[in-house]
Amino acid sequence: MTSAGSDRRAKDRRLHDPSPKAQPPKGDRAAVFIVRDGNLLVFHRRKNGEVYDAIPGGTLEPGETPAEAAIREIGEETGLRVTLSEPVLELTNQGRRETYFDALTAVGEPRLGGPEKRRNSPENAYTLGWVPLAEAGGRPIQPEALRRWIAARDWSRLGL
Numbered sequence: 825m826t827s828a829g830s831d832r833r834a835k836d837r838r839l840h841d842p843s844p845k846a847q848p849p850k851g852d853r854a855a856v857f858i859v860r861d862g863n864l865l866v867f868h869r870r871k872n873g874e875v876y877d878a879i880p881g882g883t884l885e886p887g888e889t890p891a892e893a894a895i896r897e898i899g900e901e902t903g904l905r906v907t908l909s910e911p912v913l914e915l916t917n918q919g920r921r922e923t924y925f926d927a928l929t930a931v932g933e934p935r936l937g938g939p940e941k942r943r944n945s946p947e948n949a950y951t952l953g954w955v956p957l958a959e960a961g962g963r964p965i966q967p968e969a970l971r972r973w974i975a976a977r978d979w980s981r982l983g984l
Contacts, residue, residue: 852920854894855881856906858927859982863954865902865934866965870949876964877955879924890923898927900938902952905931917967926982
């Protein structure tokens, strides 16, 4: 049995982003909010002439839980070793479920790795960077529903 408050929090964590871009659904995705010194780690992306930011993470492999995928993807993409919170956000984006976690710890210094490093080119650029939390909601973070959630989030609850 759940309380009304926990039902509301669960609903607040689930968003739907009806993207205008019709693309076939990919596998479910897991991503991690990594915060240091009041800054959020993002991928600054440039792809097909579009410039935007993305939260590090990636697609679940068969049999993986979202948490397992998030830990693996962060290690591959950034070289960081993370421990995770419970999911803080679930949204549907272009037909796939995306699960977001907070990094409770992130050991190491971020460096580009994995498939992102291999695919990195002027036309398909991946650059890791830190964005001040106070500015994150105004950044071109995709998907749009995620950007709005980031803008509205009370980041002080993380004890930052």
